[in-house]
Every structure is written in C-alpha cells, then in structure tokens.
Amino acid sequence: MIIFLWLMLALVPWLIGAAVQAVLHWKTSEVIHMTDSWITGSLCCIGLGEALHLLGVFGHLSLGRLHILWCGSLAVLCLLALALVTGVWLKHRERFRILPQKGGSFVLPGFFLLMVLTQVVYVYCMPAITAPGDITVETLRSFQATDGIYLVNPLTGQAYVQGMSMRYKILGLPTLYTLIGSGFPVDGGVLVQNLMSVVVLAGAYMAYYRIARLLFGDDLRKKYLLLLLVAMVFWCGEGAVWLDGYAALHSAWVGTSIRNLVLLPYALSLGLEKDWRHTWPCMVLCVMAEACVCWTFNGLGMCLLLLAVMAALDKVSASGPYRRLSSRIFGREEERP
Amino acid sequence: MRELLQSALYGPGGYFQSNHMVALVLGILLYFFAAGRALKAREKRLLAVTAVLLALVLFPGSAAVLMLYQTGFYSYHWIWSLAPTTLCIAWGGTLLLWELTGQQRRDGKEGWRLAAGMAALLALFLLTGNMGNLRSADKEQETARQMAVYLEEEVPESGEALLWAPRPVLEAVRRQTGGIRLLYGRNMWEPAAAAYAYDTYPMEQQRLFDWMETIEKGDAYEMPSGLKTYLEDVAAVPVDSQEQGSQAAADAYMLQLAARQGSGLWVFPARVTERITLACGLLQEEYGLHVQMLGEAAGYTVWRCG
Numbered sequence: 001m002i003i004f005l006w007l008m009l010a011l012v013p014w015l016i017g018a019a020v021q022a023v024l025h026w027k028t029s030e031v032i033h034m035t036d037s038w039i040t041g042s043l044c045c046i047g048l049g050e051a052l053h054l055l056g057v058f059g060h061l062s063l064g065r066l067h068i069l070w071c072g073s074l075a076v077l078c079l080l081a082l083a084l085v086t087g088v089w090l091k092h093r094e095r096f097r098i099l100p101q102k103g104g105s106f107v108l109p110g111f112f113l114l115m116v117l118t119q120v121v122y123v124y125c126m127p128a129i130t131a132p133g134d135i136t137v138e139t140l141r142s143f144q145a146t147d148g149i150y151l152v153n154p155l156t157g158q159a160y161v162q163g164m165s166m167r168y169k170i171l172g173l174p175t176l177y178t179l180i181g182s183g184f185p186v187d188g189g190v191l192v193q194n195l196m197s198v199v200v201l202a203g204a205y206m207a208y209y210r211i212a213r214l215l216f217g218d219d220l221r222k223k224y225l226l227l228l229l230v231a232m233v234f235w236c237g238e239g240a241v242w243l244d245g246y247a248a249l250h251s252a253w254v255g256t257s258i259r260n261l262v263l264l265p266y267a268l269s270l271g272l273e274k275d276w277r278h279t280w281p282c283m284v285l286c287v288m289a290e291a292c293v294c295w296t297f298n299g300l301g302m303c304l305l306l307l308a309v310m311a312a313l314d315k316v317s318a319s320g321p322y323r324r325l326s327s328r329i330f331g332r333e334e335e336r337p
Numbered sequence: 338m339r340e341l342l343q344s345a346l347y348g349p350g351g352y353f354q355s356n357h358m359v360a361l362v363l364g365i366l367l368y369f370f371a372a373g374r375a376l377k378a379r380e381k382r383l384l385a386v387t388a389v390l391l392a393l394v395l396f397p398g399s400a401a402v403l404m405l406y407q408t409g410f411y412s413y414h415w416i417w418s419l420a421p422t423t424l425c426i427a428w429g430g431t432l433l434l435w436e437l438t439g440q441q442r443r444d445g446k447e448g449w450r451l452a453a454g455m456a457a458l459l460a461l462f463l464l465t466g467n468m469g470n471l472r473s474a475d476k477e478q479e480t481a482r483q484m485a486v487y488l489e490e491e492v493p494e495s496g497e498a499l500l501w502a503p504r505p506v507l508e509a510v511r512r513q514t515g516g517i518r519l520l521y522g523r524n525m526w527e528p529a530a531a532a533y534a535y536d537t538y539p540m541e542q543q544r545l546f547d548w549m550e551t552i553e554k555g556d557a558y559e560m561p562s563g564l565k566t567y568l569e570d571v572a573a574v575p576v577d578s579q580e581q582g583s584q585a586a587a588d589a590y591m592l593q594l595a596a597r598q599g600s601g602l603w604v605f606p607a608r609v610t611e612r613i614t615l616a617c618g619l620l621q622e623e624y625g626l627h628v629q630m631l632g633e634a635a636g637y638t639v640w641r642c643g
Contacts, residue, residue: 127475133530135533145516146515155519156511156519163534164535215379215383215428225434226431229430233423235468236463237356237423242352245467259418268421296408297405302407302419306419310382313386
C-alpha cells in the first residue's frame, strides 16, 4: 500500500499538471516537461485540498465525507487529464518529455543523484525533530480523532474557548495531509514528517531544475552542477530554522518550507521567462498555493511580492538610463534569452 | 513601527551570525557586477533581482515594511526567504567553477579540475555554512514517546480523563494520538504555538505548569517566583521551610488544584514516587480525594484521581 501511495504521489500531480500545461500551451507546440507538470499538478492538488478544507471548516462536513469528495474529485480530474494527455500525446509524442535529454557524461548526474539519495534517506529514515511553532502532526491527529476539521484545539484536544485565529483557520495544509493519508495504512506522523518531506524535497529539486534549464538551456553538465551545488548548500546550511537547508532536511512538511523550497523558486523561474502572457496562470496558481499553506498578509505572500519586484524591474529595464547602465556593467554583447 | 525598525536595524547582524553564506552571495554579486562579464539576458535578470531583493532586506526602512508585510507571526530573519540566496550561490558557483577550472579546454583532465574546484567550494560552504542540527533520537523524547504509547495502549482511563504530565510527555502524547485530552498543551510554554488560538490559560493552570516543572527538573531548578507567591498567599504554605511536612502540604494543595481544574489522570517522573505518595496521603486526609497508582513505564508513573 505504501508503494501505491508513493506511485499516487508521483503520478497524480504529474498527470493533472501535464493536462493543465497542455491546455495552457494549446496553440504552441512547446515541450511539456515532467518537472513543470508535476509542480503545476501539485499546486492544483493543494487548491483542491484547500477547497475541501474550507468546506470542512465552514460547511461542517465530516472528515469521512471530505475523504469521499477528495477521492471522487481526484478520480474525475485524473480521468479528464488522462483523456486530454492521451489525445495530445497521440498527436505530438515529442511534446512530452519525461526524462532530461540525452548526451553528456553520467558523472555529474550520478553525483547529484547520490547526494539527493543521501538526503532522501536522511529525511525518510531519521527521527523527526520538532520544528518550533509547528503543530501539523497534532492538527492531523486531532482531525482524525474527531472526524472533523478544527473541532478541538490540536494542542490539548479540548474544545476552543475563545476560538482560533481566522488567518490560521483557513490554511488547508493539515487537511491536505489528512486526506492524502486517509486512504492508506500509514501513521500520521510518518506521513507528515517523513513521507511528505521527501515529496517536498523532490519538488524543490524540480523547481531548481526548471531554473537551471532556463539559465543553461541544453547544457546538461551545467544544469546538474547547479543542482549539485544546491544540494551542497542544503547540507551545509541547515543550522537555523529560516535557512533553506533546515527547511529541506528538517521541516520540509511545514508551509513556510514549501514556500521557500518550491513556490518561490518556481515563481522566480516563471518571472525569469519574461513571458507574462503564457506564464500568468502558473503565477496565479503559485500565489494562491502560498495563501493556502502559509500565514500571509491577507493572502498576499512572498511569491506575489517577488513577481511584483520582477515586473517592476522589467519596466525599469526597458527605460533608457537602465539600458545604458546595464551595457556599461555587462557590455553590449548578449541579449539572447 | 518603531519596534519593527529596531529589529530591521539589528536583524542583519543576527542573520549573518546564523548564515555566513550571505558573504558568498555578496561576493558573487560583486564579482559579476565588477568583472563586467557578458551574461545571458536571464542571468542578468537573476542578478538584478537578487541585488534588489538583498538591498530590500538589508536596508532598515524597506526591511521594516517587509516585516509588516510578512505579518507579525514571523521574525526579521524570515524576510530573507525573499532573497534567492541558495540559487544565487549555486548559479554563481556553477559559472565560476566552469570558468576557473577551464571546462572549455577538453584535454581529458577537465573532470579532475572540476572535482578539485568542487572540493574547494565544499570547503568554503562548510566554513561559511551553519551545520549542527543532526537529527538523532533524543533520549528524553524517546522515553516520553514510550510513555505516550503506554498511555494510549495500556491505560483505558486516558481516553476519558484530562491528562496532566511533564512537558515532554504532553508534547509526545498529542503527537502520538488525538484521543487523549490534556489539561494544557504546548501553547503553555511555546509562544509560537500559542499564536494559533485566542485561548489563554487561567492563572491556576499556569501555576500547575510551574509546579510540574519543579517536579520534573528536580532540586537544581529554582521554584518560579509566581508559584512561590501563589503557594504562600493562596495555599498559605511556607515554601522556604525545609520541613518535609510543608512540602507535602504544598504538593497536596497543587494536586487538589489539578483535580479541581478537571484533570483526573496524572503522570510524574518515577524518581518522585515517594514524594507523590506522601502528598496523596495528605490529599485524602485534607481534601477527601482518593488517588491510585495505575502503573509505571519508561521512567514515569501514572496516577488516577477520584
């Protein structure tokens, strides 16, 4: 059953994401990368989890009913996505790229995979540490015990006296984890702290791979070197809660870690594309996903700010003084995308 | 706003202490700006975005605005999430390694040069990085987890009565199961965990927490002044007295307070069993409450009141 859960976690987001990417790039014949598809699909799953969470909180639906809705919605989405992806695949097989292109030596990819494997083993097998302020596991346990969403205070199991903060109440991450684990015989603590950590870590490398692809194009060695250095930074910078290394290796299941490891790099990669007409739906997905998993300023999180800064820089870079300054610093030679 | 400005002013120093890799980011930015190298458009954008975001998190005025934007739930250090430091280090490191190790020269030794360059870079990462959070099975946490499992599986009363126990046990119990209710939880002693709800604890429960801390930590731990004052003023027990009788009276008072607060299931460290037994005897005499020891596991004892 655990293997089935792993398969679901890998395939369902990919399938949904591939369909979304196919729709977004319907008129163009761009390649649909596996990494892009998986991240987009995961963002859609977060959105679905959030919708069900809000139904549970404000519609007072039981966890059992939410589970049925979750399975039903996923099944429908997967069937639709499968039909769409199959249709596109039959017409243009070359559009779906599962693995990176061939060519180059195996040494750097091998080193990178070895490094990631050590991180995966570390995250999956070592006992979890308590991330300060994190109550995800307690929340999941309280949902399971009461068969409902926020019926009791997760830290005591007693009913709320003065209630809980609305900004926290609307965050759907614990419900998403509960729904993911509800159909499988897996312990809640293991699911959240070990299994989901691996999933988020994989998502982080997919987001960084996307950036590497944008920066280095077809140069496979440079791409894997960048990923290898990211993995090294994770290992060497894990001593404080706010560092990416800590997020990747110790608390990947937390909302802020998902934001820092997956959403922000993904948003940055979308901004780097400078193709706002085609990338805006994914940007919106990214911003909304952050609002679903993180405590933000009324839904306006870091992703939106990052994209706003990048858009502002685009405007400035189009102006004359900036062009003169840029050509003085970097020279006039290359302006190719 | 003044507080925010102050944290923004002193924050960068604290952040740098926790992550010296910022120096690498600044070095990379300086190198690519100063060297005037020809870069692709996307690389220029990445550099520009990183430089602007770094300026935003370093300059106190903009940092204060960012702190306001990220909500008061997070401290100054979290605004650094916005600056793509990991990416900048990895990208800059890739280009520098490529250039400095002469990867364009295909003489059969480029792999070795790259390996040497990576070893040097790894050494730099180790020097500037911040490690030391190695996960391990903490002994205290492990015994607390065993106690939580014992309560869940062996003590049927745990599903009904409110549990009052030392801090590690309470933490472990809620992580182990949602079926056991606690007298108070992690939000009693962890401010970040208290931010999720508006609920606060009455003064009596805070004193019960203080008392349990003194029991758990032993004689080396000085009794908090709040508990001392409470025992002297409300329970009229002289705390500073060395007499065993006055300690038992204070303990019995706290136990009956726990019972009055609704807790019927207690867990104490096994090394204070004698002290608790003495207090329980007094509890029955003075307050008419019957306490019974249910069992012992993982260095703790379980008691049932009423």
